[in-house]
Amino acid sequence: MPDTTDHADDLLGGRYRLGETLGRGGMADVYRGEDVVLGREVAIKVVRSGADGVAADSRARGEVSVLAALNHPSLVTLYDAQLDADPPYLVMELVEGPTLTTRIARSPLTPSAAATMAAELGEALHVAHGAGVVHRDVKPSNVLLAPSPLPDHEFRAKLADFGIAYLVDTARVTNPGEVIGTAAYLAPEQVQGVDPAPPADVYALGLVLIESLTGKRAFPDAAGVATALARLEAPPEIPAELDPEWRDLLRDMTRIDPAERPTALDVAMRARALAATTSDARTESLPAAGAVAAGSAGAAMAA
Incomplete structure (x- = not known):
């Protein structure tokens, strides 16, 4: 089992290690990340705070509701979501390919x-x-x-x-x-x-x-x-x-x-x-x- 105790304070939610930035959008930044508990690479969408923070949080909650309820090989899989965290974040399947x-x-x-x-x-x-x-x-x-x-x-x-x-x-x-x-x-x-x-x-x-x-x-x-x-x-x-x-x-x-x-x-x-x-x-x-x-x-x- 991966060691999750070393530098736990540096982990998002005590579990996810942020890596390189993969993309930036109007409401969030997406990072390559590592789930140290399961030992797998993930995509982590961190919701940005600011003037539109309430709207961004509402949209993120809507995205969680959608992705959590849907299951298909051609839909990006949602693994985890912590919308009450500071900052809120979503953990999703990392798709290793282009758009x-x-x-x-x-x-x-x-x-x-x-x-x-x-x-x-x-x-x-x-x-x-x-x-x-x-x-x-x-x-x-x-x-x-x-x-x-x-x-x-x-x-x-x-x-x-x-x-x-x-x-x-x-x-x-x-x-x-x-x-x-x-x-x-x-x-x-x-x-x-x-x-x-x-x-x-x-x-x-x-x-x-x-x-x-x-x-x-x-x-x-x-x-x-x-x-x-x-x-x-x-x-x-x-x-x-x-x-x-x-x-x-x-x-x-x-x-x-x-x-x-x-x-x-x-x-x-x-x-x-x-x-x-x-x-x-x-x-x-x-x-x-x-x-x-x-x-x-x-x-x-x-x-």
């Missing part, structure tokens, strides 16, 4: 890799939606790519940062009508300030898949909410070079009317079928995990 943003910057995903990722993230969202949770900020920087042990799979996609998730049956942290999320990936109804619902996550995932396949954002000029209003009138352009099944799926996921979009489970099933029937001429592997990759993952969890 999807970093991966796309290297090259677009192959159709089969994108289909597998779509199925994994669709399943994760299905689990969340079934628990009454809407993520509200599905985007490439919130998708972490853990190296896969399987030779025919490039990675296992994991959805991170439920810090701004909306708990359907609980009090809202944000004000009614307040737009939360990243402008480039907002669904039309989010732009209008409508209460978040599962179709908004499906729409955002559709935009993420378009970007993954093409290397370009579906709405590249969406620098703010005002610009994002344009999507109320027209859906994103679906690349003509994609196979018909891909075009149909992406078109359905990004329909303007949320009632016309498939559920996350439908997306997962259709993507699984695409993955089974799609073959790629090339196979690429992720770069070796390290400080840069882990740092990208940590930045996603710091938001």
Whole structure:
């Protein structure tokens, strides 16, 4: 059993040793850490104090409620949470891999890799939606790519940062009508300030898949909410070079009317079928995990 008595005062909560900073966000900093009791590496999200301390603490409590209730291989696992500590902190699974943003910057995903990722993230969202949770900020920087042990799979996609998730049956942290999320990936109804619902996550995932396949954002000029209003009138352009099944799926996921979009489970099933029937001429592997990759993952969890 690891020795937890030496320098115990230097340990967070008497158990966690902080290492390098992996990422910084508006409400927290994320560190590589060590659980000296279990002898494993973890990611530790330390909530920052300050003028927004109350709001940050409320958001952190919401994230704990979400992550503690959800269990899926494509959701980042919560190990521990001490929100009454000074400072409050969360202890999570350390994902040793880059974000999807970093991966796309290297090259677009192959159709089969994108289909597998779509199925994994669709399943994760299905689990969340079934628990009454809407993520509200599905985007490439919130998708972490853990190296896969399987030779025919490039990675296992994991959805991170439920810090701004909306708990359907609980009090809202944000004000009614307040737009939360990243402008480039907002669904039309989010732009209008409508209460978040599962179709908004499906729409955002559709935009993420378009970007993954093409290397370009579906709405590249969406620098703010005002610009994002344009999507109320027209859906994103679906690349003509994609196979018909891909075009149909992406078109359905990004329909303007949320009632016309498939559920996350439908997306997962259709993507699984695409993955089974799609073959790629090339196979690429992720770069070796390290400080840069882990740092990208940590930045996603710091938001």
